[in-house]
Amino acid sequence: MSMAPTHAPSAQHIAFIMDGNGRWAKKRLLPRAAGHAKGAAQVRQIIEACAERNVRYVTLYAFSTENWARPSDEVSALMSLFLKYLQSEVRTMRDNGIRLRVFGDRTAFSDEIQAAIALAESSTAGNDRLHLSVAANYGGRAEMIQAVQTWMAANPDATPHDFDERAIEAHLYTTDVPPPDLLIRTGGECRISNFLLWQTAYTELYFTDTLWPEFGAKSLDKALAWFATRERRFGKTSEQVSEASNPQKITSAQA
Numbered sequence: 441m442s443m444a445p446t447h448a449p450s451a452q453h454i455a456f457i458m459d460g461n462g463r464w465a466k467k468r469l470l471p472r473a474a475g476h477a478k479g480a481a482q483v484r485q486i487i488e489a490c491a492e493r494n495v496r497y498v499t500l501y502a503f504s505t506e507n508w509a510r511p512s513d514e515v516s517a518l519m520s521l522f523l524k525y526l527q528s529e530v531r532t533m534r535d536n537g538i539r540l541r542v543f544g545d546r547t548a549f550s551d552e553i554q555a556a557i558a559l560a561e562s563s564t565a566g567n568d569r570l571h572l573s574v575a576a577n578y579g580g581r582a583e584m585i586q587a588v589q590t591w592m593a594a595n596p597d598a599t600p601h602d603f604d605e606r607a608i609e610a611h612l613y614t615t616d617v618p619p620p621d622l623l624i625r626t627g628g629e630c631r632i633s634n635f636l637l638w639q640t641a642y643t644e645l646y647f648t649d650t651l652w653p654e655f656g657a658k659s660l661d662k663a664l665a666w667f668a669t670r671e672r673r674f675g676k677t678s679e680q681v682s683e684a685s686n687p688q689k690i691t692s693a694q695a
């Protein structure tokens with residue numbers, strides 16, 4: 441008698457570091473902004489592919505707190521792409537069950553971008569098929585500091601022992617979002633770059649040389665196939681994990 445198959449759970453939440461837009465453009469002798477424009481078009485494809493594969497949460501690293509230091513023409517190209525994306529995609533998102541949220545300190549953006557963010561968030565707030573979070577002017581360390589500050593302000597009489605993991609989690613942008621199962625970074629670098637530092641404690645990390653503008657549905661499937669081979673132990677032993685995921689396991693003595 442064959443053993444019941446243990447189905448590796450699929451990724452419920454995928455986080456993406458979309459790197460390599462500049463190099464994609466350079467290879468084609470195009471300005472870096474053209475790489476970002478292609479990257480933005482790729483975002484649409486990947487969201488669609490994720491929705492088709494029943495991924496419920498997608499988080500994209502669109503602009504880090506450090507990206508302000510880039511040449512000003514590149515920063516403004518990224519800002520106008522972000523605005524264009526918010527304006528042009530809001531209806532599609534609303535009509536396709538996608539809830540959009542922006543993680544990060546939005547007060548640094550222009551009034552026009554802040555208004556577009558507010559409109560996109562409010563008009564998609566009732567959606568539940570796919571939760572898309574765009575990290576913009578986001579930094580993982582800043583997010584944690586802000587969470588601690590908010591908690592301390594709300595609990596002025598607390599002692600150090602009152603502070604725990606739940607206290608932080610309650611004040612992160614991701615408070616009602618499960619931690620990422622899979623983090624995909626394109627563009628060949630193997631680092632986290634201050635993205636979702638708290639949330640990626642047990643995330644499977646996938647690094648690929650593929651540049652973001654070339655990362656399509658096929659590349660996503662390759663990453664998901666790799667994810668399916670991972671055994672997620674969350675600090676436990678391999679034996680404990682396989683017992684828990686397959687409690688009715690038929691041993692050869694019983695079979």
Ligand code: FPP
Pocket residue numbers: 458459460461462463464476477479480483500501502503507518521522525574627652
């Ligand atoms: C990294 O590539 C990418 C960024 C800093 C920006 C990512 C932005 C987009 C994909 C477009 C806008 C996003 C949305 C949600 C509309 P890089 O410039 O560091 O590439 P390089 O390492 O090859 O120079």
